[in-house]
Amino acid sequence: MPASDLAVEERPSTSLTKPVVNDFSIQVATVNGSGSQTANLVLLRSIFQMGVPVSGKNLFPSNIAGLPTWFTIRANKDGYIARKKEIDVLVAMNAETAREDVLGLRAGAVVVYDEPLKLDTVRDDLIFYPVPFDTLVGEVSRDVKLRRRVRNMIYDGVLAKLFGVEIDEMEKALRKQFGTKPKVVEINREALDVGYAFADAKLEKRDHFRVEPMEGNQGRILIDGNAASAVGCLMAGVTVVAWYPITPSSSLCETLISYLRRYRVDKKTGKATFAVVQAEDEIAALGMAIGGGWAGARSMTATSGPGISLMGEFAGLAYYSEVPCVVFDVQRVGPSTGLPTRTAQGDVLSTAFLSHGDSRHPLLFPCSPEECFEMAISAFDLAERFQTPVFVLSDLDLGMNTWMANEFEYPDKPMDRGKVLDEDTLERIGRFGRYRDVDGDGITYRSIPGTSMPAYFCRGSGHNEWGQYSERSDDYKKNVDRLTRKFETARNWMPAPIVEINRKARIGIVAYGTTHWAVVESRDQLVAEADLQTSYYRLRAYPFRSALASFIERHDRVYVIEQNRDAQMSTLMRIELRAELAGRLRSVLHYSGEPIDARSITDDVLIQEGYRVEYSAFSGAVPQDAGVGGE
């Protein structure tokens, strides 16, 4: 059994005496294409509106309709929003997976299920609430089509009653979802009421999970990372967008397009301050972004791993000919097609060195919607400042799931368009040489086509500092050494890490992107369960700052926690660290396709630190091969 499947005893969330308030996870198992997403988002949003910190994670198949899908909502008063490994409440709507789903639960968990599935015969250590959905939906409508659409809303009504989610908050959430369609709101509200009334009349509350209003979410919004990136691109003043549809990045460009149409079209003339092209493939998408960046636009594309692979040659061209553009990589699982609808941080190395020869690219690692927004803006500034492609490495968990976030702050700095040649500069520097390092920082001046400034020939073949074709060894070496210098300059322009030094800590943790949320929770678990203090360095960009080496220096062992098999960030770090420091690195790796959870990190760190990790009550109660689909 892999270490990540071990678990120590949870805090007593299953105690029969004390109510558990605002601290549990609900998993809804349905079939994709059945309209369950609406019911799930309404449930999520209504808990959010009650002020309870909440997160929602959708585990879905690469398919349009008919395959199993699981939506997990976690409510947590302490603000832990990473995926919780254990499920407290299961809503079993999918006959196909119901048995396995139930077998995967820990003892004492709650199951709300479609009555004909007779799940109460599977186990006797769970709390079962059977609900006759088909009978109940008959009370809502006779229309077969409508019934199918609102059937899932009934479980929201049941859950509202069972756990104390306010039904008016649910209606408010419904209105948010279907604002312009009062009839749709009305019939869904009826379904809510039917579920609520049924639970009120027929179900005796036997569990102790409760939602109670709190003041946790002032100034917060609910948004997915792709939409947050889109808002960032909008505010960054993007002008050329080229893209090719690929899960999980498509919604980034689609959302961006809707914002651009709304906010970047002149109301009087109907004319746009942006151009969007759906390209023929990812290669063309990056080619267009490069052409746009070369000609002076703020240009971008968004993709995922397979697209990154295809973009390799163009990425090298943009690196070597020094053309700014922004590439969002919303990472998904695996080599090749892999698991297109599951999450990972598996493109770190391939993106850092994308293309042949000596190519290197700046990378940004947002961990939250706020950072998707901020880093989108930074990415355009950095791309133009350093005249190079900048990659923003998000992931499916961040990009496609719904997150709580603080409201975004309007950019306080003007756009940085970098070293663009103008009359004054030309007078100052004398003769224009496209690749001539006038300022000593490795960044050269570029002229924009169509602006009357001296022209140059942009090329991926060898060139000297005047931009002329050259195969001379000294020209080549001088130029790529300057590119190294430019990369060095970039270090201190990249978003700084967030570092938390704990003076008592002998061990440090390094993480990046969405792994952060599980790390926050795990660090608390390490203290609570083993009195193990940790310091924390959250990487936010590559190239790294010198602070990274200092951080490692302070600690005996440093755990690099990431969501890939091959310890990619750790490998990237080792390239730069001196051997003595590299030797202090350990890895915690999570690569199942599910978002990383705190429990897995805690157990792994404890084992590596020599602690004995005990089986939890529920892992002993469940066969090892069960629960495959349920998590």
Add this chain to the structure above:
Amino acid sequence: MPTATPSPKKKKVNRIGLELPIYRGSKTTLCAGCGHNAISERVVDACFTMGIQPDRVVKLSGIGCSSKSPAYFLGSAHGFNAVHGRMPSVGTGAMLANKDLVAIGVSGDGDTGAIGIGQFVHLMRRNLPMVYIIEDNGCYGLTKGQFSPTADVGSTLKTGVVNDLAPIDTCALAIELGATFVARSFSGDKKQLTALLKAALSHRGIAMLDVLSPCVTFNDHEGSTKSYSYAKSHEEPIEEIDFVPYFEDITVEYEPGTTREVTLHDGSRLFLKKLDEGYNATDRAQAMRVLRETRARGEFATGLVFVDPVAEDFVTSLNLVDEPLASLSEGRVRPSRSVLDDIMGGLR
């Protein structure tokens, strides 16, 4: 921006006051006698005569002998030598960034017909405003003479290897894909090629010119269908072309019924004197028929094969603001604080 300097000798200047040398590029490094060099000279002529502002031009190319040639004309224009077969996407991005640019793309038969066929197809389909020249010699010159996808069936390599795969007819393909200006010419036909290039520069939309351009080093031998001698003896002009730029008056009178007049986007006019009775270059079906029939006879039709002077180009269809996107100020592209508030309000 290059400007005309008054010269004591009163050198010849074009209508915007620029001398011819401004339109030249650096010295060619291609083989002596290469058809591509002749094409570069025709581009220089056409741009000079049309009074194209060099600093508005972007020269784009992929990889190969052909793709080196943009360095050999319009040295004062920006150029971009991109990756093999993917120049169309770079050109598309550049035109979106600045719709006022004049894009001249130079590709080869391998760069277009093999590795770049995908981007070529979508470039034609989008009708991007760009002059797209294929310097077509039926072989890969820079890698020493392998067959390309435009090599004819039965054509031989110097080593005697016979090509047995049917060629891609880039003109027929372009017409099928919706290209709005499709021409074929021969690097040795100075008059026709110059007229076609001028017309291409006057067209708003994709102007595709497949120019037979013999490779003197690897594909100019007996048995090649892309050699100078083969081209000279098998070229079959479909019309005689007179190009009258928008800034000049017509000086010749055409006999009614013998000539078809086409007005291009910028107001320039083409007078196409019919050689094939009834040929109409604005008729897609006829254009395809002529290509097919001449090919069946082992000839190749040259001239303006097809033109649609009124179709909307891709950039225009995007309804962009008048100023180039690249030069919009921050105030025009970064929405105000109230917009962010509005978005946040919807997510609370």
